[in-house]
Amino acid sequence: MRRRRVDPAAGARAGALPEAIAALSRSLPSGPRPEIFRRAKFDRPEATSALWQLLFRVLSPLPAGNALASIALEVQARLVKSALCSQGYPRLALAQLPEDGSQGSRELLLALSWLLARGPVPEQMLAQTRVPLGDEMTVCQCEALASLVPPAPHMEAEGPVDVRHVQWLMGKLRFRWRQLVSSQQEQCALLSKIHLYTRGCHSDQNLGHLSVTEAEMLRDPEGGQKVSGAGAAQNLDLAYPKGLHFCTPGMGPRTFWNDLWLVPRLLPGDWAAPLDPGGASACSLLSPLRVLLRTLERESRRLEAVLAWRRAEPVFWQWMDTVLGTCAPEAPAAASQPTFLPWVPECGDGELELVVRELQTLEEELREAVERRRVAWEAKARGCGRGPEWSAARRASRETVEKELGALQRCWEQESGPAPAHGPHRLVRREDGAAGDRDLRAAELIRTLRSQEACLEAVLRQLQGQCRQELARLAGALPGLIWILPPGR
């Protein structure tokens, strides 16, 4: 049991496995004790509830907090089942487990291993609760914002609404966009100043200056002069307005994850202080400095555990194979899927519909255009002679076109192209703008964003143009009216 290294030889298996399991349980947040895993292999009932809770913690998109722990076990179990199902978990036995935590620990162990095999779960969980020491900005536009707070479940619109109300809402939205722009400009200016003034302070030469978090900690290590809300973690994440399409057409605003949020909303401190790893809220008892130190310590311990887990992993998988072996093979999926989540609305089918419709209109348009041009071309081509240089030229054209279209297709086939690294980056101000090879430069990002902006603007203009045509067609049918368009841009 005191072995330090995983020895691939079979004889070492006996010693390395407990270490591997111990490392695993240390590396997961609120990981269960190692013997839970062993009991689960033998499908002991007492291991079940701990594993439900662990799975819930792993699968939930929400940051940890006191609120999460207070959710009933049945609800947790149901959410786990649904989340696993939506990820395509193949075993049906899980779906049929009772939700009171009375049995099924072996199935749950299998589910956990399935998740572990699919992705780097401990690292992801660590990254989710990483202590942001610097001023962070996310680079990618993906919706991987774990600290999202969905909109408050406001009153649904009662009954029909005047279209002018919709116009009013739109105007309000435009105002909010403008407000965001100006607030953000100010924040960037202030941030830049703080970075400038604290040049040369940081112990880490690479960084060179303090971040707002660090400066705030120096200014007020006790938190005695705090203002409401935690000033500690600075997340400049600017992808907020984009990703929050909680309501797609055909889907009501209420989903069960939304319902889940009702609990944290009662404790606003929870999400405002992402440093809170389930311990005392940063606003109340401990000073920011102490909280920061404690969280850093904890994170370092978790990191060490993850490293140990990675080293000891192969042993764990051998063991899991034996666990799987003890299960009876399942019958192929029955035709009916148990819908055990009656209140979940249909998934975003509306999205697919929209795309289908767009593509169909495009297809129509193309069909007409192509026919026309093909006829015109054939007529013209008949006029010119045939010759070797003619066919060579045609072949060359074909090849060019194929290449271009291939490149176009790759644009959406490849998800992120030359992936700019995801996740938050720490902002660092350097006069010369020098950056290591793993670091990003603002200038490059700006270029990428500009091209994205141009692309999106083109799309928007196109859509608007389409609408203009359509409306003109509809309204033009009516005589006796003069339509005065607003002065153009």
Add this chain to the structure above:
Amino acid sequence: MLPADCSRRLVAELQGALDACAQRQLQLEQSLRVCRRLLQAWEPPGTWTWEPPPEPETNEEDPLPACTPSPQDLKELEFLTQALEKAVRVRRGITKAGERNKAPSLKSRSIVTSPGTTASTPPQSPGQAGGHASDTRPTKGLRQTTVPAKGRPERQLPSVRDRTRAGIGARAPRPGAGLRNQHMAPSAAPQAPEAFTLKEKGHLLRLPAAFRKAASQNSSLWVQLSSMQTSDSMDAAAAKTQFLQNIQTASGGSQPRLSAAEVEAEARRLRKACSLLRLRVREELSAAPMDWMQEYRCLLTLEGLQAMVGQCLQRLQELRAAVAERPPLPCPVGRPPRASPSCGGRAEPTWSPQLLVYSSTQELQTLAALKLRVAVLDQQIHLEKVLMAELLPLVSAAQPEGPSWLTLCRAAHSLLCEGGARVLTILRDESVD
């Protein structure tokens, strides 16, 4: 009036967007408060040099060298050098100054303390210390080397040591500071400390040692983790794939069911394809070919695009059929972002914190503004599509009589074609025949 379900959807959609913006605004305002406060003159907190007492879990028996933040040390150094100067003068000069020494040294200490409590360390003190006592330079050796050597200051020194030891035991910063104040003569409350602003003295700040140590350990562990990530052991990867296959076969599923997350990802891809294709089609259609070569290429491009559109449609139909036949259990919106294959899974995320380097305020502002603009455009495009889906059918289906239809038309035009920014005017043409 709009029909009820349409209203509900539109209002819900817009309200969602409004809420998202409101949350972001709230975040920004919080951040602004913090930044503004930092840039003003601070109230120098008297105990900001407090050293965090070691946690009971950490086995640090000797907290003194490790946890002492250097500003405090430097302050003490200052005090020591002052005391040493006094001692030298006393030895050289007048004996009766020895009696006076207590008061002036204490007073000097209080004077030293008060500007010292500002966040900055007077830059001379390291120099002074270096000049006077070279072996006091290493802060760790402060107590060990100087205590036995000097006679006169010895009286004050134990008080320093006791205080720090007591400070460790006390665990509360304010009693510690109070202790210090009591030891000395009732020192004046820090008199009119020069206002500390980040602008002038910011570069003198130093992070506490405990924090530095924790942060560097933390970052080196992250670096280790990411380097281990890239060189993932082969057997682990093979074992994992094998296990996944085993589970798949053991569950009797011949083909993995499409997960809702995958459906969503595919739909997203196809949506992107659609907009790219449409852009390209527009370009081609609007281009005026100069010669037959260009015309030919244009034609070929359009035909190729047509084929691609057909392919996409086909994939979409297949997707729809698969979803209809074996419905993946509906995904919760706002599902675990980890599950989305588009981001976290696919691109190997590097775990060690990476830097984003900028060189001027202008650049940072441009960057942030562009990010916001892209996000807003995304939102706008989504809203545009939703509005198109809801309003256009209404306009075409409505009976074109009465003012309500005109209102609808105006509103639709404004929302759809001008982004809600402008409204057109409709005049009734009452031509007198």
